[in-house]
Amino acid sequence: MRPAEELRYLILAAQREGNRLLGRALRPLGVTSSQAEVIRVLQERAPLTLNGLGDLLVCESGNSPSRLVDRLVTLGLVNRDVAGHDRRHVELSLTEEGDRLGRRIARIEEELYRSIDAAAGGRDVDEVLAFLRAFVSDLPAGRALARRAGR
Template sequence: MRPAEQLRYLILAAQREGNRLLGQALRPLGVTPSQAEVIRVLQDRGPLTLNGLGELLVCESGTSPSRLVERLVAAGLVKREVATHDRRHIEVSLTAEGAELGREIIKIEDDLYRSIDAAADGHDLEPVFGFLRTFVADLPAGQALARRARR
């Protein structure tokens, strides 16, 4: 297997396994990893326009998060309102129930991050981070991640 192919499949395997672990942990809360990402972004940055939310999502980069938001609205976790500054824009924010769920999601994410930290213990990850940032820098998901990092 050539190095680029090995790298591709290692990244894919890590992403799938991480998402599987996250999905299992989120299942009792009744949300998917993509829905959890929407809740967390709104928790950190909300309220946002639908387009503004879409620009910060890695799970749905390059597409409108409308379907994700609609499911969360139906579940009573997110509310949609016409923006006061421009009636053409829809603003989304968390309901009280969504904010409470966001706090539960943080606990689950922290558990996952502790597991990743333990696996990474003793490894210098800075070269890996540098390579991956360069690799995704000009791609939609990489741009969304960069926008989220700029707090």
Template sequence: MRAAEELRYLILAAQREGNRLLAQALRPLGVTPSQAEVIRVLGEHGPLSLNGLGELLVCESGNSPSRLADRLVTVGLVRRDVPPYDRRAVELSLTEEGVRLGRRIAEVEEELYRSIDAAAEGRDLEPVLGFLRAFVGDLPAGQALARRL
């Protein structure tokens, strides 16, 4: 197996396992990893238009986030408001329940990050991070991540 192929599969395996672990930890909160990302982005950057939200999502990069937002509005975690300055626009923001859930999601994510930190202990991640930033930098998901940073 060539190095590029192994790298591709290692990235895929890491993404799938990380997402599986995150989904398992989020299950008791009643949200998926994609829904959790919307809640966290709105909590950190909201209120946002649907387009503004889409520009910051890695999970739905290149696709409309409307399906995720609709579901979160339906369950009372996200609110849709028409801003007074543009009655044609819609702004998305978290409800009080969404803010509370966002804090719990942050705790779940922090636990996952601690396990990743433990796995990386004693290793210099900067070369890997630099490579991955360069690899995805010009792609939609990489650009969404860069806008969030």
């Protein structure tokens, strides 16, 4: 197997296993990893428009997050508020329940990040990060992640 092929499959395997671990940890909360990402982005950046939210999501990169938001509104986790200055301008924010859930999701994410840090075992991760950023920089998910990171 050539190195580029192995790298491709290692990235895919890491993504799948990370999502599997996160999904298992989120299951008792009744949300998916994509819903959790929406909740966390709103927790950090609200109020946001639907387009503004979509620009920051990696899970739904290039797609409208409207279905995700609709479900979270139905669950009572997200508010849709019409802006006073323009009735066509709808802002999204978390309900109190959404914010409480966001704090629980943040704790689960922190546990996952600690396990990733432990797996890195003192290795220099900066070179890997630089490579991966360069690899996805011109792609929708890479641009969304860069916006979230403030780059």
